[in-house]
Amino acid sequence: MIDLIEKEQMIRRSRSHSEEDQQLIGAGGYLSPNEYLLNDVLIAVTLKKPVLLKGPTGAGKTKLAETVSQYFSQPVQSINCSVDLDAEALLGFKTIVAKDGLNSIEFVEGPVIEAMKKGHILYIDEINMAKSETLPILHSVLDYRRMLTNPYTGEVINAHPDFTVISAINEGYIGTTPMNEALKNRFISFSIPYISGDLLENLWNDLFPTAPRQLHTLMLNLAEDLKEQVIQGLLSEEAASIRSLQYAMELALYIDPMRAINYAIAEKLEDEQEKRLVLELASSWIK
Ligand SMILES: Nc1ncnc2c1ncn2[C@@H]1O[C@H](COP(=O)(O)OP(=O)(O)O)[C@@H](O)[C@H]1O
Ligand SMILES: [Mg+2]
Numbered sequence: 001m002i003d004l005i006e007k008e009q010m011i012r013r014s015r016s017h018s019e020e021d022q023q024l025i026g027a028g029g030y031l032s033p034n035e036y037l038l039n040d041v042l043i044a045v046t047l048k049k050p051v052l053l054k055g056p057t058g059a060g061k062t063k064l065a066e067t068v069s070q071y072f073s074q075p076v077q078s079i080n081c082s083v084d085l086d087a088e089a090l091l092g093f094k095t096i097v098a099k100d101g102l103n104s105i106e107f108v109e110g111p112v113i114e115a116m117k118k119g120h121i122l123y124i125d126e127i128n129m130a131k132s133e134t135l136p137i138l139h140s141v142l143d144y145r146r147m148l149t150n151p152y153t154g155e156v157i158n159a160h161p162d163f164t165v166i167s168a169i170n171e172g173y174i175g176t177t178p179m180n181e182a183l184k185n186r187f188i189s190f191s192i193p194y195i196s197g198d199l200l201e202n203l204w205n206d207l208f209p210t211a212p213r214q215l216h217t218l219m220l221n222l223a224e225d226l227k228e229q230v231i232q233g234l235l236s237e238e239a240a241s242i243r244s245l246q247y248a249m250e251l252a253l254y255i256d257p258m259r260a261i262n263y264a265i266a267e268k269l270e271d272e273q274e275k276r277l278v279l280e281l282a283s284s285w286i287k
Contacts (some may be wrong), residue, residue, distance in 0.1 A: 008046040012162050024075035026066025031203055033195050042187040050142045050165035053191030058243025061168040065123045076121045079110040081130040087137055094152055107153050119160030124167040128176040135183055141185040170287040194240050196227055208249055218285050219249050235274050250272040
């Protein structure tokens with residue numbers, strides 16, 4: 001199995017990219033919650049299957065996509081979905097250009113077409129935020145056909161062999177609609193959990209190697225507590241976000257840790273009781 005991914009890595013790393021596109025290669029750094037998740041995502045990508053990362057905010061979905069990019073030295077084109085996302089934002093648009101005193105119409109390629117042609121990774125963030133009528137344009141891109149007929153120009157585009165799609169969703173999040181079945185069916189789907197325990201300790205060591213030990217311990221204990229309270233149903237899921245914990249840690253290097261935790265975690269919760277609970281849990285580790 002490893003051979004398969006490594007062979008693909010050699011092929012993809014041998015491609016040359018413009019200097020501008022090289023800037024779009026991710027830095028990596030995703031820590032896999034178990035020994036197989038990252039590997040399995042790389043297998044799915046190698047098999048040219050679109051990948052769907054499902055998980056709460058700040059669980060490392062974007063980091064994982066950047067790590068795939070780094071592994072294959074492959075640039076990423078990103079799309080952030082919203083209700084305003086339309087076909088032009090995906091595919092591109094026509095524009096008038098003046099050349100040698102003459103006006104002509106040119107098509108400016110959008111991220112989907114650029115990624116298909118150049119063999120980049122297309123990262124579609126919050127794919128369930130898009131209106132359901134927009135995404136069916138991508139059906140032929142996402143299944144075995146890996147092609148698209150550009151409705152604006154009539155051009156038929158067959159995807160470069162390296163072309164990869166990675167999408168992310170936060171299921172059940174406000175403002176999202178359930179993902180359309182035909183769309184979802186085209187993906188290999190992975191649940192991305194918040195990391196904890198030793199792995200989180202590794203992350204803190206990577207990110208904050210010089211931070212005081214007691215701060216590491218505080219943020220680890222708090223992370224465990226928050227995760228536990230989420231399981232108990234006493235806190236909403238995003239209370240245990242790794243991103244928020246990381247921000248709290250960054251602030252706590254300079255200000256009182258209780259204030260840091262308040263700004264980075266508690267204040268972002270809607271419910272007053274949840275805010276109080278976070279602060280109580282934190283203070284129980286400080287004294
Ligand atoms: N498993 C993980 N490995 C490495 N970093 C992580 C992990 N989980 C969360 N992070 C950190 O948390 C922050 C948020 O991650 P991000 O990928 O932006 O989350 P998401 O896209 O799921 O909202 C980043 O700074 C990232 O470094
Ligand atoms: Mg993200």
